[in-house]
Amino acid sequence: MPYCPIVATLGYVLSPDRERVLLIHRNARPDDHHLDKYNGLGGKVERDEDVMAGMRREIREESGLICEDMVLRGTISWPGFGKNGEDWLGFIFRIDRFVGDAFRRNEEGTLEWIEIARVPELNLWEGDRQFLPLVFDDDPRPFHGVMPYENGRMRSWQFSR
Numbered sequence: 001m002p003y004c005p006i007v008a009t010l011g012y013v014l015s016p017d018r019e020r021v022l023l024i025h026r027n028a029r030p031d032d033h034h035l036d037k038y039n040g041l042g043g044k045v046e047r048d049e050d051v052m053a054g055m056r057r058e059i060r061e062e063s064g065l066i067c068e069d070m071v072l073r074g075t076i077s078w079p080g081f082g083k084n085g086e087d088w089l090g091f092i093f094r095i096d097r098f099v100g101d102a103f104r105r106n107e108e109g110t111l112e113w114i115e116i117a118r119v120p121e122l123n124l125w126e127g128d129r130q131f132l133p134l135v136f137d138d139d140p141r142p143f144h145g146v147m148p149y150e151n152g153r154m155r156s157w158q159f160s161r
Helices: 053-062 116-121 128-134
Strands: 006-014 021-027 040-043 066-078 088-099 107-117 143-146 158-160
Touching: 006 053, 006 066, 006 128, 021 116, 040 053, 053 066, 053 088, 066 128, 088 128, 107 116, 116 128, 128 143
Parallel strands: 006 088, 066 143
Antiparallel strands: 006 021, 006 040, 021 107, 066 088, 143 158
16 A cells, blocks of 8 residues: 655754754644644644745744744654544655744744753653654664654654664
């Protein structure tokens, strides 16, 4: 059967000192599939845009920031991740330089600058704990992973570089 996932972006904006990352605390909508979780910024790629343009647009819409330097850190296939079991394919970016001041909140929740070392202590998707070290490490090679979900839970994780 062909794989026809929802294509999305997920971005992690670093502070100028590279000590903190901008995350969204998804605490605004009771019907949110991500309710009360911390996450990077991003969303679905639109039909008429490439993934880089989609990431820039999502960062601008969700945080007010303009991306100046973005690095593709990897891709993740999330079979079964969606609220109704949809498959997702995510392009994971680290934003190393930006212009502007971040919003305090948006329609999905509160935006917070979090020390990178504290991120594992937050309420994250369990799978985020697996790939986030790869987003922030010094290895220049992008990673490409598969993380199947079933009934809202990660079943496994594997990746290559």
